[in-house]
Amino acid sequence: MPTPEPVRPVVFKPRRLRVVGGVVAIALVALTFYGWFALPREIRVLFTFSQLLTLLGFLGVLVLVVLGVAASSVRADAVGLRVRNGLRVHHHPWSDVHRIVLRPGDAWAFALLRPADAPNQEFTADLDTQKRFLVGIQAGDGAYAQQAVDELRRRLAAARATGSRAT
Numbered sequence: 001m002p003t004p005e006p007v008r009p010v011v012f013k014p015r016r017l018r019v020v021g022g023v024v025a026i027a028l029v030a031l032t033f034y035g036w037f038a039l040p041r042e043i044r045v046l047f048t049f050s051q052l053l054t055l056l057g058f059l060g061v062l063v064l065v066v067l068g069v070a071a072s073s074v075r076a077d078a079v080g081l082r083v084r085n086g087l088r089v090h091h092h093p094w095s096d097v098h099r100i101v102l103r104p105g106d107a108w109a110f111a112l113l114r115p116a117d118a119p120n121q122e123f124t125a126d127l128d129t130q131k132r133f134l135v136g137i138q139a140g141d142g143a144y145a146q147q148a149v150d151e152l153r154r155r156l157a158a159a160r161a162t163g164s165r166a167t
Helices: 015-038 049-070 143-161
Strands: 010-012 073-076 080-085 088-093 097-101 108-113 130-138
Touching: 010 130, 010 143, 015 049, 015 130, 073 130, 073 143, 080 130, 097 143, 108 143, 130 143
Parallel strands: none
Antiparallel strands: 010 073, 073 080, 080 088, 097 108, 108 130
């Protein structure tokens, strides 16, 4: 009996969000420096070192948040999903995933998860499930987003067929 081919991991990243995030980050930095040098020299010299560090720190936090959201991704492998939304990472085995959804009007896809307190019991999908937003699959990416959702659904069905119960 031939051994099944190993499931290769696949990673989905938002295309438009990455472009917009990069443009916004560059614009924030450029506008900050433009605003700084647009100030008269007499006003710039009034800023203390700690005030300058505060302003640069605030700029750094804004850029970090924008780039963090743009770095969102969804990774699917034989074990389950690894979802990176901004700076947070979540791991979900396929046995915890009930459905992958991308409806018209949704900004991004999301995974419906089985209830953690009773994973093997009956549940009502609309009432009892937790939603994990898949920010790495943006509806604005059009066909790419739909292909990503279709691939995740296929992998979920394959994991169910093989009885994957990874923890």
